Amino acid sequence: MSLTGNRMELREEDIVKHYPAAFALLEGFDHAPRIAAGGAAPVAERSSGIGTRRRFRSTTPGLAGRSVARPEGVRLLERIESAEAEDPLVSPRQAAVMGALRRALAVALAMGEQVSEATGLDGLKRANLEGALPADRKADFGALLTAEALVVLHVCANTLAYLLAPHLGEVTVEPGEVEEILTDNAPLALHGMLWELDQDIAALGTDEARLVAVVAGFAEKVMEKVAARAATAPRLEAFTSAAWRVEADDLTLQGFTPATKARGSVLSMAFKKPHEVVGNHIAKYQAMKLAKMLMAYDFERRLNPFAELGGFIFTFMGDGAPGTGKTTLIQMMAGLLNDYCQAAGYPFRYQNFGIDNIDSYQGKSGQNAKAFIQNVLDPGVIGFGTIDDIDQIAGKRGDRQSSAGQQEVTAVFMEAFAGANTVVRGNCTFGMFSNYPENVDDALRQRAGARFLVDGPQTREDYIDILALLLGKKHDIPLGAHELFAAQEIKRAVAASFEGHGRPKEAGLLAVWEQVEDRLGRLDTIAKLGAYLKAIQQADPRFTGRAIKNITDAVKVRAMDFELPDAWMEEPERFLFKDYDTKAAMIAELRQPITVEMVVQEINRYADSEFRYADKSDEVAIEAMVRDFGRQDEAKRRYLEGKG
Template sequence: MEHNTTFPIKQSELDVLRDEASSYLKSVQWEQSARAKNRDKDGKDESILLYLSRANNGSNVEITSVSKTILALKKRLLPDSVAIPMYLNQTLYAVQEGLTLGIWIKDSYYDSSGLTSLNQNKSALDANGKREYESKMHTATAYMLFATAYKILNDLKPLASDDLSVMKQKFAGIPEVSLLSPIKGISCALFYFDKYLGHPEIVKTDKDVIDFSVVYFEALIDEIQLRKSTLEYTETIEDRTYKLENSEFAVSGWNNMFQGTAKSVEFNKIQFEQIVGNRDAKHFARRLTERMLSYDFEAKKNPFQELGGFMPVFMGYGIPGTGKSMLIAAIATRLKEHCDTLDIPFLFHPMPDTLISTFQGGSAEKMVEWMKPMQDPTKLIFAPIDDAENNLQERTAQGVSAGVKEVIGVFLRYTEGAYAVNYGNSSIGLFTNLPEMLDKAVISRVQGRFKIDGARTEHDFLDQDHLWWRKLDDTMPDFVNMQGPENYSYLQNQGLAKNMGEILNQVEKPSEARVHAIYDEVEKNFSTNQHLFFANLYKAMQDAFPFFSSRDVRNIQSAISLRLTDFDLEEDWFSNPEIYFKKDYDTKFNMLQELMRANMKGLDFSEIRRQEVVRYLDNVATIADTDFKRKVDARVNQLNIETAARKTFEGL
């Protein structure tokens, strides 16, 4: 659903609700359910769950006070300090502000959903009216708790420790969540929050209070997300965004920006020189990193985007075993190293393997959660999808799961369309052995493509072996007693190419037979420096490959634009960031334009256009023909086996 309207949350309106929020912190009363009390039987940490379940000293209803517990913590942890110490104070304040915002959101839902008038005429409602009233109360409570927890996370997450795994292990979950009414919802959530805070094992230092709060309110959001599908009357939640006045904070439906955004995934450090062959791929990867690093955080845009040299979606394809995973790691390594030097936040954000869910709608939800961080303009984001054919395979193929279709739907929506925001700071890379199995609409989103073809020359194979045996040579110097090549020093050909022209100068004619035939036919009537040559070539391609469309022509145009920006950034820009990287957007843009003009002087536009068109059309044909070829090869192989078997049999 589109988030079409944004409503402001005014500070003056929050001021009115703050007393109500702080009264909940002073005292709430909650009666534990029998189920929650008995949870210690199969709990993961018996002592904590036992403690939670016996929290009520024999009476059924207990009154707890978060503010008193925080004061008690202060006495226990920092007996000598007079004021409430900073972390405790910040937690108390964040929870109060979260509650205030949650109450505001609840009031807003009451008005927009018609719950206010149902509430006023409660005594006169018939059975249907009562059912609607209860249903809307549940939804109001869930959304209030969601917004409360979301605001608390927004305020406390930046202050929390990077690694919360120890705290998460201590945490035994929230025994129950009440959605019966807003008061019960808040009372239940604060009751268990308070009980955990009072447990001596949970809080050992004042910093633990913030860390625990983040773990607790993340768990509360997860609990509500689990119940979301059972809620009704959610239209007035999902069609709008509430934005807090004078702040970046916004609540937009049930979207949780903190999921998946917190931390960069770990990866093995690999340098480009350790990858053998793959000249095209390494060159592309270097250009990608230079372009991403040019992103301007102030202006929230990238000068390369304006010059036509940026690729929000690209694809690397090749046969198995040619170094896709190494290449992903090498791109991440290069970006991370430069980001560290330039003091830029970097997010390595690979697509998780567990994306496809068996629940209806579950895959779409997970995919939205994965795509969401790509809209964060405050960091550089590299988002590889390894073995892309698993999650993005052709939707019309037999047996494709509903989950795959959901994932593709979200991917298409976020890469082009109403949701597609690209500031020029994030790039999604599809890596696959089987490009022909990818969905056609997904492939058409790809603006840059390159082959990952591994070792290709005598020197490549020499170097691949050398990377292996040199480890033996280091440990036992005379053990590898073999003769080396005469006029080649190891790895000298594994460096990076100067530009794409160096790699493509051997591209004369298409390598795919069908494209070659079409190309030759068109060349009989037009020369390659005539615009009509390309118009007729595209038309003939479309006749042969019906799915070839204007989108493909646009992709060719963007590939040519990439070539026009195919120049090295100056060496000293990296060693001294003040010269370029730290400059304002307009200065960077002008400096790049100068480089581009200098670079274009030596280029022949019609030749570049021809090379890129040949490269792209070959790719289209390869993808179209591979599936057919695979079936033919399998059949030929089968026939060969049968023929050989017959001969063997006759010879017996």
């Protein structure tokens, strides 16, 4: 084991020495289930004349003559071979599963050994075997055994899922809930896990494609269950306080977080250049800034200086009328990130969560949402996740018209975006887009840390620019007296847009503003600004403490109101490839002071959006009630006519 900062290395020799023990577990052991129900599932029958014994003999001392005829025995190697009952030879996929299992078990056993040494558990084990364990250490001994079992289980499942990722095909299999999670000690924990895996393979792994899907899906389920247990378990600091590196597999184990292959998406979308996004000045400017912010992420430290210094946008809401440019904005930001990552050699992953991810099968929509979140959160990539038409995808809580799948998705997104376990590393961002944000659950919408008003072209110049852009160049119509795309010059347009928020735009908020300003005068102190916020809350009770946090985050973004120079993106060694502390210092030098004008503008920007959503929501509700009353009147009229 070697140590570099908070990175620990699991040496290859420490892993390989556990191969014999790992192979022995795969060849066979006995286990009587303690939690899960059910007995050993039968091995699939083979055609007449084809032997059912293993095609190679164990060379592990003491196991060569072992009988495997007992029905209660768990024999995973034989179970894997039976996935293709008609073929007496082990296929490459079957061999890959066997190899991944042996490797995962060996890594887990090596990790357990390191944790045991670091915590002193190895000494307590020896004392216990000798009958010399002090009475006052028994409780600590039990806690450490449980901690070791949780670590070994999660590392085994994590490594297994990681190693099998390249072998997954289009086939998907959904294993049931994992039950046989035993934490008395590490050996028993592995026995329980492998026993249940054997059951799942027998029931679901009917061919080699499904075999890989079953084993990978089972590993994901184990990680989820073990991570939940570990959240309240003590004595895990020796494992969670460091990142553990397995160099031969390019694998980094970081606590109870799944390690996925750092592979980027192959994008086929049509990217847009910034000048092709007409209007939407603030949204375009913030998207361009955010793309460069993401590139400051430090893969070694697994943290972004912007996330630590303040001003990083983890979630944002883009709203506007249909046809105002939300899709174009996504194409622009994804294109910028794709180009920056290609120049730096970073893996980039873009993923969209759409309406097709809502499934009628109970629980599947939530699982799809969790998979989407985990793929984008992967600390080994630069991630960009979008949720288009979120008002159709995530249901309002308590809304009887929302499906169970929509409610599941809402719960997953709320926990992921601002839950107790949310960790913002600064390697990814999530954008929620909607034509009707008033239909999004209030609590979910307020988890959007920034608001991008996507209002499309507004000025005469904007409409000339978009007409010229969409017509293309295959015509002879003269441009006329107009400087093409000059109005899209970002800094000038953004400055004008921000200044426009010096006063509120929505009528309801403007009334609150004028009342407070008449009473207190110019809002130029924290006390006066706080009084304004309270007056807003009295006008709209949904304006809570989370809204204040989002506003202050937006102010911090304004303090970072600068674009990282294009040269830093084009020549990565000037910024991207520098160490974390150097990057943080370079960013800090560019930071601007926070002003009263910034705070006022961000309060008004955010509150305007909330009042706009509330007004639309109320208007929709009123229109629905009017329609209902009209139906009732018509029903009464027809009823009375029928009686008469």
